[in-house]
Amino acid sequence: MTVYGVGLGPGEPDLLTLRGKRTLEAADVVYSPGRLSRTVATHHVPDSRIGDLDFPMTSDPEKLRAAWRDAAAEVAPRARDGDVAFATLGDPNVYSTFGHLRRTLDAFHPDIDVQTVPGVSAVSAFTTALGVEVDAGAGLALREAAQGASPTGPDRMILFKVTDAPATHEGLVDAGYDVTYGRRLYMEQGDTTVTRDPAEIADRDYYTLAYAERDTLQKDRATAFDDTEVAGDA
Numbered sequence: 001m002t003v004y005g006v007g008l009g010p011g012e013p014d015l016l017t018l019r020g021k022r023t024l025e026a027a028d029v030v031y032s033p034g035r036l037s038r039t040v041a042t043h044h045v046p047d048s049r050i051g052d053l054d055f056p057m058t059s060d061p062e063k064l065r066a067a068w069r070d071a072a073a074e075v076a077p078r079a080r081d082g083d084v085a086f087a088t089l090g091d092p093n094v095y096s097t098f099g100h101l102r103r104t105l106d107a108f109h110p111d112i113d114v115q116t117v118p119g120v121s122a123v124s125a126f127t128t129a130l131g132v133e134v135d136a137g138a139g140l141a142l143r144e145a146a147q148g149a150s151p152t153g154p155d156r157m158i159l160f161k162v163t164d165a166p167a168t169h170e171g172l173v174d175a176g177y178d179v180t181y182g183r184r185l186y187m188e189q190g191d192t193t194v195t196r197d198p199a200e201i202a203d204r205d206y207y208t209l210a211y212a213e214r215d216t217l218q219k220d221r222a223t224a225f226d227d228t229e230v231a232g233d234a
């Protein structure tokens with residue numbers, strides 16, 4: 001049988017894919033690693049089929065490795081008897097805890113079949129929420145901006161874990177970026193905010209991302225726009 005990593009989407013229950021929903025409904029047990037993802041999962045499966053996995057709030061690599069070994073040891077026997085789902089917000093293969101579980105299962109329980117059901121990631125949801133068009137050929141880098149960090153370099157970046165927006169903003173503006181922030185996009189819990197003012201989201205909220213674009217970036221004009229006409233008119 002199989003362990004399915006299921007992407008729940010950004011938070012609103014109707015942004016789960018049909019395949020994700022079918023997989024959750026058919027699983028014998030559904031594990032979900034956080035309070036919010038568990039709330040989304042319980043829209044689709046009864047509490048009685050939600051399993052418990054404990055994860056310590058630590059960045060100590062040894063404690064984390066031990067926690068993932070324990071999680072894999074809990075999940076593997078359940079997957080030998082039936083189907084297991086591990087449901088995470090967004091997509092399970094984008095900056096997600098599911099990667100730790102998959103690698104640990106591969107290393108310690110290689111007989112277990114592991115598959116993924118993709119989900120709507122914050123990486124794709126932000127475009128609609130923030131009104132950004134990612135056109136063909138645009139290089140878009142994913143970075144982390146926890147604790148006020150301001151990563152720079154690429155022309156366009158999505159920054160995850162923006163936990164101190166004013167500090168992150170200062171570094172980005174100094175480096176020549178325009179920045180838009182999105183908090184709790186397509187989530188049921190809490191208020192959605194889209195803003196260019198970091199003071200509006202100065203309090204810490206893990207579910208905050210930013211889109212940063214170099215202010216010198218050339219924007220494409222309308223496809224129907226004729227350069228020669230303009231040159232002639234000028």
Ligand SMILES: C[S@@+](CC[C@H](N)C(=O)[O-])C[C@H]1O[C@@H](n2cnc3c(N)ncnc32)[C@H](O)[C@@H]1O
Nearest residue numbers: 010090091094121122160161184185207208209
């Ligand atoms: C560890 S990453 C998980 C990404 C997830 N696997 C995905 O595909 O969207 C967590 C970060 O993603 C961003 N994020 C995830 N969901 C979000 C949402 N609904 N609204 C705003 N930011 C979100 C936040 O920056 C958060 O700190």
